[in-house]
Amino acid sequence: MTTEHGNGGVSQSDSDRVVIFDTTLRDGEQCPGASMTFEEKLEVAELLDSMGVDIIEAGFPIASQGDFESVQEIARRSKTAVIAGLSRAAFKDIDRCGEAVKVAARPRIHTFISTSPIHMKHKLQMEPEAVLEAVIASVARARNHVEDVEWSAEDGTRTEFEFLCRCVEGAINAGATTINIPDTVGYTTPEEYTELFRKVRETVPNSDKAVFSVHCHNDLGMAVANSLAGLKGGARQIECTINGIGERAGNAALEEIVMAINTRRDVLPYTTGIDATMLTRASKLVAAVTSFPVQYNKAIVGRNAFAHESGIHQDGMLKHTQTYEIMTPESVGVKATSLVMGKHSGRHAFVEKLKELGYDLGDNAFQDAFKRFKDLADRKKHVYDEDIEALVDEGIGAAHD
Numbered sequence: 001m002t003t004e005h006g007n008g009g010v011s012q013s014d015s016d017r018v019v020i021f022d023t024t025l026r027d028g029e030q031c032p033g034a035s036m037t038f039e040e041k042l043e044v045a046e047l048l049d050s051m052g053v054d055i056i057e058a059g060f061p062i063a064s065q066g067d068f069e070s071v072q073e074i075a076r077r078s079k080t081a082v083i084a085g086l087s088r089a090a091f092k093d094i095d096r097c098g099e100a101v102k103v104a105a106r107p108r109i110h111t112f113i114s115t116s117p118i119h120m121k122h123k124l125q126m127e128p129e130a131v132l133e134a135v136i137a138s139v140a141r142a143r144n145h146v147e148d149v150e151w152s153a154e155d156g157t158r159t160e161f162e163f164l165c166r167c168v169e170g171a172i173n174a175g176a177t178t179i180n181i182p183d184t185v186g187y188t189t190p191e192e193y194t195e196l197f198r199k200v201r202e203t204v205p206n207s208d209k210a211v212f213s214v215h216c217h218n219d220l221g222m223a224v225a226n227s228l229a230g231l232k233g234g235a236r237q238i239e240c241t242i243n244g245i246g247e248r249a250g251n252a253a254l255e256e257i258v259m260a261i262n263t264r265r266d267v268l269p270y271t272t273g274i275d276a277t278m279l280t281r282a283s284k285l286v287a288a289v290t291s292f293p294v295q296y297n298k299a300i301v302g303r304n305a306f307a308h309e310s311g312i313h314q315d316g317m318l319k320h321t322q323t324y325e326i327m328t329p330e331s332v333g334v335k336a337t338s339l340v341m342g343k344h345s346g347r348h349a350f351v352e353k354l355k356e357l358g359y360d361l362g363d364n365a366f367q368d369a370f371k372r373f374k375d376l377a378d379r380k381k382h383v384y385d386e387d388i389e390a391l392v393d394e395g396i397g398a399a400h401d
């Protein structure tokens with residue numbers, strides 16, 4: 001691939017660099033319970049820009065006046081990132097989108113149409129040849145507004161292969177610089193998605209003129225695995241959201257993709273431009289403005305991601321942190337690992353906790369405190385520092401009575 005259009009200045013000849021396209025403000029915001037106000041969207045966009053996201057999909061300008069205004073304001077304020085707006089294949093959508101993004105230093109129009117038999121027949125009620133014509137006309141229309149045009153084959157993974165290739169070829173000839181093949185309904189598997197990209201790129205004669213993009217939904221819990229598999233087939237742009245928010249079961253989570261690449265470069269030989277130490281901040285901001293909670297055991301940003309309660313794990317962690325952590329909490333912006341004191345905690349963690357709280361107990365006092373801690377932990381779900389201080393102080397008091 002040789003194109004240098006858009007893509008955060010990343011050239012596709014720079015073959016291991018993966019373009020991160022964040023769609024928290026569009027596909028993420030579209031899901032029930034995740035809507036954001038104008039100001040909240042600006043705040044999220046500013047953070048995404050400063051953490052190194054290459055492309056921010058800021059919204060769907062035809063959807064409402066509010067969406068139009070937020071996309072336009074994000075475009076106006078953008079510093080580094082390319083600002084994209086989404087539009088269907090209709091000219092009025094594309095023109096509205098062009099109007100919203102044109103004030104960006106680096107604008108992109110992202111236009112899409114469904115290409116699968118089920119979508120064409122039941123949703124669009126269009127014949128395949130008419131869809132192909134719409135692909136070409138919509139991309140050409142978008143190119144009248146901006147140089148950087150992305151075209152998506154909605155429901156791409158359930159599209160008939162030969163037709164998909166004809167659409168991709170038509171879109172590139174009409175001027176699309178990025179081709180996205182979404183797994184709109186989260187149906188594909190990693191092996192299948194790798195092969196799809198490999199075969200489309202091999203079959204479409206002008207495929208080297210565009211950057212190929214993955215866009216995966218999480219209906220079967222494989223969005224991140226599928227996205228990474230797409231890279232193996234030659235895709236170099238990943239569309240994702242903070243905390244994986246998005247339609248139904250969500251989109252591929254940005255933080256998981258970035259940390260999978262950072263942690264397993266041996267088998268995922270790619271780089272991104274993301275400052276991973278900002279991932280926790282971004283997760284907290286998006287959770288706060290959407291009121292969409294992050295599950296406790298969510299990879300990378302869940303509150304338990306760097307917390308250990310079992311005695312065996314706490315003992316291992318105190319001996320060497322890599323026994324039970326494959327990345328450091330600091331690398332994603334978390335201050336430190338937490339050893340949570342509970343009924344599963346052992347002596348080693350209790351000794352460390354006492355040291356941290358400033359106690360230096362003799363053997364008898366320690367045995368007594370540890371027994372009382374275990375009794376308390378059996379009765380109480382969470383044992384806080386204050387509980388431990390109280391039980392140690394009580395024990396010391398009783399010894400002096």
Ligand code: KIV
Pocket residue numbers: 027112152153154155180182183184185215217
């Ligand atoms: O999931 C999808 O297919 C989409 C497209 C609009 C890119 O979100």
Ligand code: ZN
Pocket residue numbers: 027182184215217247
């Ligand atoms: Zn989507």
